[in-house]
Amino acid sequence: MAATIKVSHHSDVPIYRQIVTQVKFMIEMGYLKDDDRLPSSRLLADNLGINRNTVAHAYAELRDIGLVEPRGRSGMVVVGGESARQSSAARDRARKIIEAAIGECVSLGLTTDSIRELFTHVSGWVASSAPTVAFVECNPDRAKYFADELSGHLNLSVKPLVLGEFESSSVDSHLVLTTFFHLAEVRRLFRGTGTEVVAIVVAPHLQTLVKIAEVPKNRVVGVWYSSEEQAANMRDSFTQAGVRNVRVIESGTDEELEGVELVVIPTEDPAIKDRLKGRIPVLEYGNVLDAASVRMVEDVIRELQIAIAAESPRATTS
Template structure:
């Protein structure tokens, strides 16, 4: 099967999209039957002389289209595209039109490899240019919450990813977003993948700061987050603002809660609020994405959509 796929490194259509176009047509045309196993990402990459991450990304796209399914050690299996896609009259007519076009190209003296390259290029160009964006955080709730905010602002899907539970080879992306707190770690993970990594400023909601600042100095404020590191980070940022009557709580069962007048919990984790409800006054700590950061990311996404994709395996020049 690898010998039937051809990609062009000179096209401005991303190589992974060329692979998706090839395999989609082969599956829907019946050239690849349901249950067949696609070659491993490493094997296909070696045959095509491209980066393995490029093939992994193409397979992930095919999976999102419902054409293949990863089954762990059993490999990536072809799924039944469904009768409406497999036997539709439009597909039969399209096959006839393409067959006539291929015959005409060959009669003109165009080589089979060139015909395959041209076909993949035209198919890929016909698809809207999508940007694969991921947001990385150390906490699943925060990753989900900020990914939703970014998706709404950018108008493009944003995948939430959690540090410590991911492999960049399994999560390729054009653009990886994170907070400044995790920038060094995220850059190290994605180094050499060709992904662009940008840090965003995440600031506490003004309403939250006003509520906390209004707490009398003789009252103790508890900080309860999913991890003690996050709670400590919030405590330190409040201390820099002159609010020092703050204690970190390890859990809703922390004995220190008994001497705490007010508890700050993250707005994205209602289960923490439920754990202390009725035992202390509660303030939800809401975070917002910095407006300047959002403008920067919006411009980067626009640039990525308009720029030709780099050749597979090539390095990209980091933005200042």
């Protein structure tokens, strides 16, 4: 592997970062597979003519992002190759874009070394311009679930945050995402911080809609959320999906539940489930990211990236 890694001492991208970028690329492209052994930090440092601590720093970062791990005498081995290659469609598309760009560079007369150095420099600069993003929810599991989903869609790391467990002053993010259910509260939290807050739509999961659609037309689907606004939003969401026999439940009295076939509740509120236990069937609401919302967030991130890049001078390669 040492022969395939090149570093530039003239680039503004730190050498350890150049190594991380190239090793990550080889793993994602399948050139390095799980259980493949990386050269020792001393060997790679000697081959590249750099300090051993620089390679150790690069390997530590690759370990932190889950792509390699130390295994005793075997040294550092690849462990995250399979997961890194799961988003193959996006990588294939990116590869075609890069191949076309390299073809243009060749036609302009650039050498292979010049193109490699330019690519390393530009990729490092673009990465440094990437916005930091967080997702806020009221439940840890849902916060992590949607943060992971968004990370996959947006090709960047999205940090999960739980309402009531953080101070806005401690959140160093360019963009904070949340659902419409929590939009007003999250906007109040970040008011005056300069952080952009954007709401996304979470649509009912297909299985949720199927179960609700099975309710006889002469019966009613109840919706019980911790706030009247959230319950109304859920009712409107089901109505837009074609489910008309929906009633907002406010207190769960026997009179209020008369004629109700089942009650849809939020997964993050077990207290409601306990109050209905043994009285009426309960369906915990399952949902997925709305595709149009994801596209909207992608547009916002592109605009933020342009703004961030404009604020930091773009260095030139030598």
